[in-house]
Amino acid sequence: MIDFKILKKSKKSWARLGLLKTPHGVVETPALVPVATKAVIKTLTSEEVRATNTQLTISNTFHLHLKPGDKIVKKAGGINEFMKADWPTMTDSGGFQVFSLGFGQDMQVGKILKYFPGKTDVVVETGSKSKSVKITEEGVHFRSPFDGSKLFIGPKESIKFQENIGADIIYAFDECTPPLSTIDYAAKSLELTHRWAKICVDSKKTNQALYGIVQGSRYQPLREKASKYIDSLDVAGYGIGGDLGESRDSMDDILSWVIPNLQDGRPRHMLGIGYLEDMEIIIKRGIDTFDCTVPTHFARRGIAFTSKGKLDLKKTRFLTDKNPIDKSCLCNTCQVYKRNYISHLFRGDEITAMRLVTFHNLFYFNKVVADIRQKIKDGKI
């Protein structure tokens, strides 16, 4: 199990400082949770992950169930032993794949809807069906992205897989609804997600910490209903997922509908959010942990984050730039390597480029969050 201790609550906002104790160590919150979908932070070794000051990681049940198989991970001694993670771990339930492999793929959108060129008439309403994912009362039928074979995951399966994988914190199986779901579709989906959440709570046999997931799309009544219902369950913490509207403001609003209905003593995780610009907003709303693929995903595309904005290191202008990615950064990449060399490596498709920037981005993101913790400590937030 986990134990969550709140060290300080801000007087200026809902922000709080905490310690999240797990079987594999203690996390100072608020904290970034880098994404290790397939039991690896892509391009880095676990020693390197540790050196980025990463405190915990989240992996994905769907992926690990398919490869190498959750039972294989169990035989390896659980995910921590398997990937040599001496830090706390989480697994997402696979619920996000209901969206990302279903409507998300059909409609080519992410979970934040900034714009939808020429497709505003495309909505997901009651009766809408994804081309590749079929949702039933028992769970979700997928096609394997690897070989096209038929797959099925429901709440019971997800919990069983997550028990085998053995992370410290696991998530209830949910339907992550797409942007542009009608309120009717979202309401029906929410009922299903809630029935599934109850099944997850009831079927869990281990002492892993189970987080329930608050859905409800962009609709206030649904978000309020969802947060109250999930709060009533015997869960160890909360995940906040799903559609967050079209902007940071709408995300902020949605959190304001949800957080007040959640118990203080349970940790709150924001699923899949974590641009640098998002961090203070969600932390001020009382989020304790949040995961985001951006630092790692962008790193592999050559984008490095700095205190002066992001850099696209593939640009030719960096070939003659002898500065480190960020002069004020203390990470190994910035201590040793210069932009000109890293740019050269990207332009030559050398995998080391991705490693260097992944390391930097994670270190940098973790530093930004550490600074926010300090601000809370100092009473500035």
Add this chain to the structure above:
RNA sequence: GCGUGGGUGGCGGAGCGGUCAAUCGCAAGAGACUGUAAAUCUCUCGCCCUAUGGGCUACGAAGGUUCGAAUCCUUCCCCACGCA
């Protein structure tokens, strides 16, 4: 020297009489990515402008045929391969 095949935009390489400023790939430039299937996707890419349109210069060079040529003919200059 003879023979054959070629010379097209930054590069490679289509086109082989009109709808060609010229398919496509690479390179280059701009942008997007938020519970990661996918180291991905989108746009631009001769020059200029009063820019969902208009003008100019272009397909080795110079002529020619034709209403019209990157596309046909002639000469010349290069390149590759083969034979001497």
